[in-house]
């Protein structure tokens with residue numbers, strides 16, 4: 001549950017050459033996706049968070065991994081893979 005340790009500092013966004021907020025968003029999505037308490041609003045949550053990230057103009061992830069290097073809490077990029085799975089499942093209604 002290290003994803004829950006994200007403090008929202010934004011260091012990952014600042015370090016990313018694309019200004020991507022994927023690691024931060026992935027940490028928050030993972031934190032709730034992995035808990036039974038997070039399941040009731042799981043699809044809506046990931047959809048809303050990704051839409052908001054896009055609306056705010058954050059860049060896309062191009063696997064630079066600078067975010068994980070900069071993160072003071074050691075949030076791993078594996079959470080970005082989970083975020084991608086979650087948004088695909090939500091878009092498919094699963």
Ligand code: SF4
Pocket residue numbers: 005006007008009010011012013023024027067070071072073074075
């Ligand atoms: S750098 Fe780490 S702790 Fe800070 S917002 Fe990004 S994922 Fe969260």
